Amino acid sequence: MEAMSSTTCPHGLSRANCEICRILEPSSVPDAPHRTPARAGGRFPAGLATVAIVMIVGFLVVGWVSAAVWAVLRILQLVAVAAVAGWIGYQLGVRRAGRGRSSSG
Numbered sequence: 001m002e003a004m005s006s007t008t009c010p011h012g013l014s015r016a017n018c019e020i021c022r023i024l025e026p027s028s029v030p031d032a033p034h035r036t037p038a039r040a041g042g043r044f045p046a047g048l049a050t051v052a053i054v055m056i057v058g059f060l061v062v063g064w065v066s067a068a069v070w071a072v073l074r075i076l077q078l079v080a081v082a083a084v085a086g087w088i089g090y091q092l093g094v095r096r097a098g099r100g101r102s103s104s105g
Contacts, residue, residue, distance in 0.1 A: 009021040
């Protein structure tokens with residue numbers, strides 16, 4: 001490979017031998033890759049913003065899942081209380097009906 005000089009392209013070849021530069025000749029090919037300067041102050045870094053968004057979404061998902069679990073547990077609690085109350089009512093009804101027969105019969 002040739003040493004970088006003013007006659008070499010950004011790809012490290014001479015401009016006459018570089019296929020990429022020959023194809024792109026009508027357009028301007030930069031001599032060095034452009035880099036966006038880092039922004040100074042005022043905004044959160046992209047990594048911190050991503051972490052904040054992930055945390056917010058995580059808290060929402062955890063909240064929805066825990067609310068669903070507690071709703072299911074509450075429904076099971078109500079079903080259990082209804083079953084126990086029904087069983088107690090049935091037992092009281094059977095005993096009351098049993099006493100009524102023996103005294104009238």
